[in-house]
Amino acid sequence: MSKFTTQHEDFKNLQRRLLYLRLGLLLGLLLLSVRLWYLQVVKGTYYRALSEQNRIRTVDLKPARGLIFDRHGELLANNVPSFNLYLTVEDIRDREGLATALEDLLGLPRAETKKRLALQARSYVPILVKAGLTLREAALIEGHRLDLPGLRIQAESQRNYPQGSLGGHLLGYVGEVSPEQLDEPAFAGLAQGSMVGKAGVEKTYDRMIRGTAGEKIIEVDARGNERKTVEVVEQTPGDDLHLSLDMRMQQMAESLLGEEAGAVVALDTTNGDVLVLASRPTFDPNTLSRGLTAAVWEQIASDPRHPLTNRTLQGQYPPGSTFKIVVASAALESDKWSSDTKVRCTGTFPSGNHVFKDWKKGGHGVMDMDQAIVNSCDVYFYNIGHRLGIDTIAETARWFGLGQLTGIDLPSERIGIVPSTEWKQRVRKEPWYAGETISVAIGQGYVSVTPLQMAVATAAVANGGILYKPRLVRAVRERASSRLREIPPQDRGSVPLQDRTFALLHESLHGVVTRGTGGRARSKIVEIAGKTGTAQTVGARPVQTGTNHEAVPKQFRDHAWFVAYAPADAPRIAVAVIVENIGHGGTFAAPIAKALIEEYLKVSETDDRHQNTGQF
């Protein structure tokens, strides 16, 4: 009995303690419910936002840049599909390994990759590692994708320049918008990594041709794979540009310059259209637009021949004898000189301690204005300079637009120097010495110009004084409206010369070609007017002869100038040519101008015929 009681009590105890276990478990569930309430109800909104952040990604839809055409509709810039390699810094696990892999697979220098990774401020924005992967490279990367988290290949449109390096300077190139640019209003609203124009018309017209980026909101899974599209805002392609440039002539100009450094500018004298804007040596904008490595960039930037410089508007050269057009105008407009004023040229002109020499030993003999221009007599112009003084010459030079921006629709134009007493005091903090005027009178000394400025001035002489603003883009095809919007020609006023001054200039410049220093520009097809120039490479000093022998090192030889317009009686084209370190302008620059003029007038006559018969 007692044993049974003990057993019974023992069982009762077991049951009692069992209830504690039950109570404990049920209390546990209650506790879990409280925690659940906190997570789901109290913090529910917060966690829902976090879950949205997990799944939603915004992908930029990059717009296609506008196309660029020349005046005949030839394609100068378009877009082609390209495999681009992107890197998201946040997803990288092993920087060292990644840098090594990129070097092994793509040949990207390891140190450079690490430097770029270190510079990246916003770690979740993909950065462009390399654009334009070959199919082989893309396959290699895809094959190693699992070992290289953070790398992604994206098919995008890549800027392409079908003409290669032709017109590279004026077209420019594109590149990723820089962090500094993103802070500027002109680039407001652009995403990091957007492509913008870095030079040339790509830069000037960037806002028109870059288009508007779209946005695709997608849902991704934990591995970042796209699962579905939530929302799309379509991108708008950029506007197309129609240049006034004649690509055939551009090509001709560049091949005529060949391996020589130099520049050729050709303008339509009737409206300022830029027909040719050639600068050598040049570069291939395709290379610069495809994500350069620092080594290649360094190589281009440190090239002693400065291929990136657009010599047509950044090269500042002494104008040499082409400046005599300006000095002659100044003389004819002043009451101190006339076309009949005669000077005996003995080959020398003493001034102060110096004796200035004529390029022709022994001199030209007695010269009037016309003869002095035709024969490019230095002594005659030394006398003009001595008589007029620097400030009169400077004023006339500014009438022709020298020392100022031409206003062409290209970035980074230089203005050259039109020296004056005021200029020297301001810049050099020294007074002007009368002797310095003598050098300037033949386009040496402090005076410097760009080839484009000379072309504009020559066109103004040709068209009777209208100083046009060079127009490179004639029209814009607006994508939004499909409308072709013309950009009208603009002039910057006129050169205030008397008619008889123009008449004499026209006569004498024609004479330069028919009976003077520019004989090499004489054409069987068309009457050409022009002026030769030979610019000294070594600073302001008296003229010396004998620097153009083959024995003289190349970099010390003179620059050859030739400015011209044609037809002489009814001008339609003006040309400025400079070939660096080669010798006399009449010998080396004049034939280039002649060839271009002949090509232009031959072709445009054909165009005219088409227009007349209504076929155009």
Place this chain on the structure above:
Amino acid sequence: MIDTRTPDNFEWRFVLVAMGILAVGVISIYSVAPGPAPGGQAPLYAKQLAWILIGTLAFLAAIAIDYHKLARHAYILYALMLIVLALVLVMGKSSRGAQRWFSLGPIAFQPSEVAKLVLVLVLAKYFADVQRSGWVQRVIVPGLLTLPGLLLILKQPDLGTAMSFTFICVSMVLVSGLHAKALGMGVLFTSMLFPFAWELIWTSLHDYQRERILTFWDPMIDPAGKGYHALQARIAIGAGGLLGKGLDEATQSRLKFLPEGHTDFVFAVFAEQWGFIGVLVLFLLFATLIFLASEIAFKARDPLGLLLAAGILSMLGFCLMVNVGMTMGIFPIVGIPLPLMSYGGTTTVTSMAALGLLLNVKRRRLTLFY
């Protein structure tokens, strides 16, 4: 004589609740992995259904064989179990730094899951047989019984199952009776030993286990790395809100931000889809199961039945608490599946067999008066 073969209402309730939880589990598994498993295998939910089928056989078998008969072989079963646990250390399949599974063709068998049930059986048998008086009988012997299994499981290592083992032992010691004084001594002794033991435990842990424990305190220490599981689970649960996001919109689980959504984190999947209300219903099902199981234990015919039922209750209850707790971030993440819901052959079959044993205990009680 009452025909014990006829199920009464009570049993139907019990079975229905268990089926309900199993069904919820299959739906959750389906929602994270609706397609075929990698390697062209059948989809996970289909495999889980097959496991439930096998589990049903185990369930029926566990009802059929009288638990007294089973208890008679408890020590032999436990010895066999220890041999298997030792074998898995030698021959088992190694994965993620742990050696827990036997690979039988496409099926992975995890002996430590079964070992928990065998431990319950052997402890119930022991406590039912002895006088349960004095230190040695009450604590030392059961402790020594548990220790070999515990050490073998720690060696794998399987922290979660080792904790289950410890909890089963402790809770059965408590249910079988411990004077307040003895309990106090025990607690004091353990806490005095803890600093030394901690050193031992901490250094014996694998790196990933230590990281899990550290990131438990603050998942933001390393949100993309070691804290990722904990953080993503918390986001999934929280994003569910009051009413849940539904099967299609539950992006955390559907898009796999939540790892292991079909196994250890199945609760988070369910919570994201069904929300607070849904989880309350699920908790109600589990609470009912706990209530019914403890009722069975309470009304058991003899101490063996009671202890067996209590052991099973604490085994399943512990897994439930720890799994849900770690998913919600109140426990560190240890690999413990959610009973009856997580995908897994061994755990499903074992849990269902355990439920069968509970009904077994219930159905033998009426023969007391026979």
